Amino acid sequence: MSVEEQVKEIVAKIVHVDKNLMTRESTFKDMKADSLDMVQALVAVEDRFDIEIPDEEAQKFQNFGDFISYVESRIAEKEKA
């Protein structure tokens, strides 16, 4: 499963939405997610990929596309290291 699919699956489970309705343009707001959902999603993604996503980076995400791109870049960095 791609990183994108895995992130979507994690977020969908926390926010209780159908992951097929999520696109890279979707936002947490669209999903009616609150700040706790966001923290839980970040933590779950961090755990799944063994990466860290600082809160100040997470605050910059405009939509899931940004979130997924950031996760992909951290995974790439980790694999390089």
Place this chain on the structure above:
Amino acid sequence: MSLKGKLALVTGSGRGIGRATALKLASQGADVIVNFFRRRDAAEQTAKDIEALGVKAEVIRANVGDPAKLNEMFDMISDHFGYLDILINNAASGVGRSVMDVDVKAWDWTMNINARAFLLCAQRAARLMGGRGGKIVGISSLGSSFVLPTYAVVGVSKAALEALTRYLAIELAHEGICVNSVAASAVETEALKFYIKQGMISDTRQATPAGRMVIPEDVAKVVAFLCSEEALMIRGQTIIVDGGTSIAPFVIPEGDQQ
């Protein structure tokens, strides 16, 4: 008061009260394990500042609300050190909501981090203290006994922490482990800005009989005292550090007095 040669774990010590406490214990000679969850940079800074005091610091990331992660942290401490002298249960989180808006998710998140983690950390810590005695201090807040705006679930979690403090104190007494807590009023930290509005912060400052708000170092000093042999006969208590706020609900700012 010397803690030379002692090993302390301070949960949530990247920032705020945890950081001040970690530095206070380090200043008295303790080596400190700095636990953090969300801010690695802050935790590493705390560790650097601890090492500058001439003692050792280790940084361990763990969400104490997740038992698996909490256990991994203690497994690391157990493998690396094999003992522990002091546990400061400081890590806390919460959802600022009115009681009618608290849902299962907000309840579980807050209770797991603030209350359940204290139980699990104390259990693991007590085993590492086995035979050598130790000190356990929980960090509570006035919200355990008083009603603060949008603080319901955090207040309840802190009440649980204080009750647990009493049970732990008695059940671990025969192992030479002292357990107490410190409850602070609103302390000037980053977390405070998250919970309450700016106007309330200045109200709190005015309403504090001691004339200023409580700062993290005020709490850290009392925690350090509870970790000292001087406090040996204090067991299962929650010491309030609030500059007098809680016992003076009707204090009028000096300028307004008749």
